[in-house]
Structure formats: C-alpha cells, structure tokens
Amino acid sequence: xxxxxxxxxxxxxxxxxxxxxxxxxxxxxxxxxxxxxxxxxxxxxxxxxxxxxxxxxxxxxxxxxxxxxxxxxxxxxxxxxxxxxxxxxxxxxxxxxxxxxxxxxxxxxxxxxxxxxxxxxxxxxxxxxxxxxxxxxxxxxxxxxxxxxxxxxxxxxxxxxxxxxxxxxxxxxxxxxxxxxxxxxxxxxxxxxxxxxxxxxxxxxxxxxxxxxxxxxxxxxxxxxxxxxxxxxxxxxxxxxxxxxxxxxxxxxxx
Ligand code: PEP
Numbered sequence: 001x002x003x004x005x006x007x008x009x010x011x012x013x014x015x016x017x018x019x020x021x022x023x024x025x026x027x028x029x030x031x032x033x034x035x036x037x038x039x040x041x042x043x044x045x046x047x048x049x050x051x052x053x054x055x056x057x058x059x060x061x062x063x064x065x066x067x068x069x070x071x072x073x074x075x076x077x078x079x080x081x082x083x084x085x086x087x088x089x090x091x092x093x094x095x096x097x098x099x100x101x102x103x104x105x106x107x108x109x110x111x112x113x114x115x116x117x118x119x120x121x122x123x124x125x126x127x128x129x130x131x132x133x134x135x136x137x138x139x140x141x142x143x144x145x146x147x148x149x150x151x152x153x154x155x156x157x158x159x160x161x162x163x164x165x166x167x168x169x170x171x172x173x174x175x176x177x178x179x180x181x182x183x184x185x186x187x188x189x190x191x192x193x194x195x196x197x198x199x200x201x202x203x204x205x206x207x208x209x210x211x212x213x214x215x216x217x218x219x220x221x222x223x224x225x226x227x228x229x230x231x232x233x234x235x236x237x238x239x240x241x242x243x244x245x246x247x248x249x250x251x252x253x254x255x
Contacts, residue, residue, distance in 0.1 A: 002205075002207060002229055002255065003035060003036065003037050004035070004036045004037070004207075004223060004229055004230040004250040004251075004253060004255075005036070005037045005038075005039060005163065005207050005209055005229060005230035005231075005250075006036055006037070006038055006039075006209075006230050006231050006233065006243075006246055006247045006250045007038070007039040007040070007041060007062075007090075007124065007165075007209060007230070007231070007232045007233065007237075008038075008039070008040050008041060008233050008237025008238075008243055009041045009064065009092060009095070009211075009232060009233065009234050009237060010040070010041060010042045010043060010046075010064075010237060010238060011043075011064070011097070011234060012043060013043070013238055014042055014043060014046055014238070015046075016045065016046050016049050019042050019043075019046035019049060019050050020046075020049050020050065020053055022238070022240060023040065023042075023049075023050045023053040023054060023059075024053055025240040026038070026040070026059060026240055026243060026244065027053060027054060027057045027059060029240060029244045030057075030058075030059065030244060030247055033247055033248065033250075033251040034251070035250075035251045035254075036230070036247055036250040036251045037058075037060065037230075038058070038059045038060065038247055039059070039060040039061070039062055039090050039124075040054070040059060040060070040061055040062070040237075041061075041062045041063065041064050041090070041092055042061075043064065044063060044064075044078055044086075047061065047063060047083070047086040047087060047088055048086045048087060050087075051086060051087025051088070052087075054087075055087075060089055060090060061087055061088050061089060061090065062083075062088050062089065062090025062091050062092060062121070062122070062124070063078065063083040063086075063088050063090075063091045063092070064091075064092045064095065065078070065091070065092065065093070065095075065098060065112075066078055066079060066080045066082075066083055066091050066093070066112055066115060066116060066119075066121070067079055067112075067115070068108065068111035068112050068114070068115040069115070070115070070118075070119075079115070079119070080115050080116050080118065080119025080120075080121050081119050083119070083121060084119055084120055084121060088121065089120075089121060089122060090121060090122045090123075090124055091112075091116045091121045091122070091123055091124070092124050092126060092165075092232075093109055093112045093113055093116060093123045093124065093125050093126065093150075094106075094109040094112070094125055094126045094127065094146070094150060095126045095167070096126065096128055096167055096169045096172060097172075100169075106145065106146060106149030106150060107149065109125070109146075109149070109150045110149055110150050110151070110152045110153070113125060113150060113151070113154070113162070114153060114154075117154075117158055117161060117162075121161075122161040122162070122163065123161070123162055123163070124162075124163045124164070124165055124209070124232070125150050125151075125162065125163070125164050125165070126164075126165045126167050126211070126232070127143055127146040127147060127150065127164065127165070127166060127167070127190070128143075128146075128166055128167040128168045128169050128172075128211075128212070129142040129143065129168055129169065129170075130142075130169045130170065131169070131170035134168070134170065139186065139189070140189060143166075143186065143189060143190060143193065144193055147164075147190065147193050147194065147197065148193070148197060151194075151197055151198065154197075154198065155198070156198045156199045156201065156202040159194075159198050159202050159206070160202070160205065162206065163206065163207040163208070163209060164190060164194075164206060164207070164208045164209070165208070165209045165210075165211045165232040166183065166186050166187055166190060166208060166209070166210055166211070167210075167211035167212050167232060168182075168186070168212050170212075171211075171212025171213050172211065172212050172213070172234065173213070173234060173235060174212075174213060175213050176212075176213060177212060177213040177214065177215070177218050177222075178210070178212055178222075180221045180222050180224070180225050180228075181225075183210045183222055183225060183228055184225040184226065184227055184228060187208050187210065187225070187227035187228050188226075188227045190208055190227075191203045191204075191206070191208060191227055194206055206229075207229040207230060208227060208228065208229050209228075209229060209230040209231055209232045210222050210223075210228050210230075210231055210232070211231065211232030211233065211234065213235075214231040214232075214233045214236060214246060215236050215242065215246070216236070216241075216242055216245035216246055216249065219231060219245070219246040219249040219250065220249040220252065220253065223249060223250050223253050224253055226255070230250060231246060231250065233246055
C-alpha cells in the first residue's frame with residue numbers, strides 16, 4: 001500500500017513569524033494522521049525557522065526551487081546542498097510558475113532533478129498542460145515531452161526518491177479544478193509513460209500528486225482515484241483549517 005502524500009506550496013507567502021505560526025499549528029493538528037505523509041514548501045527565507053519547528057515531528061520540509069550548480073557566482077540562487085543544510089529533504093522542480101515566469105525549460109528542469117538527487121534531496125517534479133494545449137488535444141504530447149526531458153538520464157534506481165505532481169496550468173490558482181476523471185486520465189497516462197521510461201516497478205512505486213485548486217471539499221474524490229497518490233496544494237495550504245482538512249481526507253482514503 002502506498003502512503004498518500006499531501007504537500008503545501010506556500011509560494012511567495014508567509015513572513016517568518018507567520019510561517020512559524022502555521023507550521024506550529026500544522027504540527028499539532030496533524031499528530032493523529034499516520035496514513036498520510038505531509039510536506040511543507042515554505043519560501044527559502046523561512047526554511048530554517050520552519051525546520052526548527054518540525055524537527056521532532058513527522059512533517060517533512062522542502063524548498064520551492066533550487067539551482068542546478070553546487071555553488072558559484074550565481075547571485076540570488078540557492079543550491080541543493082544549501083536546502084539540505086537548512087533542513088529541507090524535498091524540492092519542487094519545474095512548477096508551472098517557474099516555467100512561465102522564470103525561464104525554467106525542460107532541459108533546465110532536468111539539470112535541477114539531477115542536482116537535487118546529488119544533494120540528497122527528493123525532487124517533486126511538476127508537469128502539466130495549458131488550457132490551449134488541452135483544447136488542441138495535445139495533453140499526451142505535452143506531458144510526454146515534459147516527462148521524457150525532465151527524467152532524462154535517470155535510472156529506475158535513481159528514481160526511487162522522485163515524486164511527480166500533475167498540475168494542469170488551467171487549474172492552478174484559478175478555482176477551476178480538474179474533475180477526478182480528468183485527473184485520473186492524466187495520472188494514468190503519466191504512470192504509463194514512467195513505466196516506458198524507467199520500468200513498471202518504478203512506475204508502480206512512484207507517487208503522483210494532483211495539484212490545481214485542491215480544497216477540502218474536492219480532495220477526497222480526487223485522491224480516491226486509483227492513480228492519484230496525494231495532492232500538491234497551493235492556496236488552501238496557507239490556512240491551517242483547510243490544509244488539515246485535506247490531510248484528513250487523504251488519511252481517510254484507503255487504497
Ligand atoms: C500550486 O501552485 O502548486 C497549486 C496547486 O496552487 P492552487 O492549489 O492554489 O491551485
């Protein structure tokens with residue numbers, strides 16, 4: 001049985017005192033949830049402070065991005081090793097906002113996946129199509145390209161630490177959520193592609209999270225689908241009540 005994962009992407013929100021307060025609430029309120037893994041992705045500036053709160057808990061911590069190089073003259077960037085030293089064990093890679101606004105290409109995403117693994121971080125690779133791509137019938141092509149390029153050079157063994165997040169761009173921050181059937185279709189496609197790229201065993205072990213307007217009232221149905229192994233939550237992860245409700249929904253899903 002695969003443990004579901006629920007991750008909160010705090011994006012560019014949360015001053016340090018707010019991050020600490022939210023992390024404290026989540027730590028206490030998630031104590032009884034043993035059948036779901038929880039990961040928090042605060043902004044870089046709050047990583048250390050949140051790490052101190054989560055220290056003696058099961059909640060995991062990650063960064064929202066990393067640079068592909070280990071160190072150097074890259075002003076404003078953060079390496080995988082730095083994320084590790086701040087207490088992170090995960091890193092989001094290829095979020096659509098990075099692809100859209102900060103020039104993260106498939107090739108760079110691939111370098112970042114390798115850099116994360118080399119630094120001992122678990123990459124959560126985000127993929128997803130735009131509305132235009134979906135309407136043009138290009139779902140399979142777009143996901144296939146993002147996945148094949150993003151995972152280039154990985155072996156089944158190196159992929160054990162990887163998770164995927166299917167995040168249709170049209171559902172992110174829009175309040176428009178994919179139907180469970182639409183999400184399941186994309187997840188099954190992705191799992192099939194991973195089976196071709198890395199083998200059936202890796203595909204079956206891989207967690208594929210759905211992201212895009214997940215809320216307490218739609219979480220259970222989405223995560224009840226056979227190939228949906230959890231949720232990557234943006235807006236609703238900023239409110240303790242909502243994030244805990246989504247985590248509880250995941251904890252209640254038995255697969
Ligand atoms: C995200 O940005 O990863 C996300 C899923 O955002 P939201 O839940 O706000 O749509």
